[in-house]
Amino acid sequence: SQQGEEDPQALSIQEGENATMNCSYKTSINNLQWYRQNSGRGLVHLILIRSNEREKHSGRLRVTLDTSKKSSSLLITASRAADTASYFCATVPDTGANSKLTFGKGITLSVRP
């Protein structure tokens, strides 16, 4: 079963605009991660935020985490056509050594040139 649920399911924006994607989860987490997947290929890690962090930046990416609301958001600024992909949030529950990395169903982002 999915731990994280992304919102919206699909997003279409113009090149240059910002894209905001949200993720909600159910149980306490050790960390939350965002991944990108280009059509039918493997996932690429984008950013990891730990439960004691509130915000992280990496290039054009900004991730926030609100553990009280059990939610996270991923902001991609100044989007490019090459950002077109599926984006997944993944969580690692705070249950010790046997925690597993669990993914949401993903968001399909289309960036129009």
Next chain:
Amino acid sequence: KAGVTQTPRYLIKTRGQQVTLSCSPISGHRSVSWYQQTPGQGLQFLFEYFSETQRNKGNFPGRFSGRQFSNSRSEMNVSTLELGDSALYLCASSWGSMGVWGEAFFGQGTRLTVV
């Protein structure tokens, strides 16, 4: 260094057959996880191996099994294939317990089609 390598990339099998997929993790990584990805169910966790021991198992029938060798390479096996097993199977590796200490590195996947 080399990334995660999955073989084969594409596979077509007939219902009732069995299949073995292979995953070579990044050198030095001890944890390997397998995921099944389908349009309807998304990414479903199959199992995680750490230092040759199965650490976690997802909610899949016993037809799905796996193992990890002493060099951390992993295989997963699906017996008595069903049409619903058609999916992209992804392997991921990490140094420590998957995702706990850092990112997971994914292979390109094996696309399995059952006819």
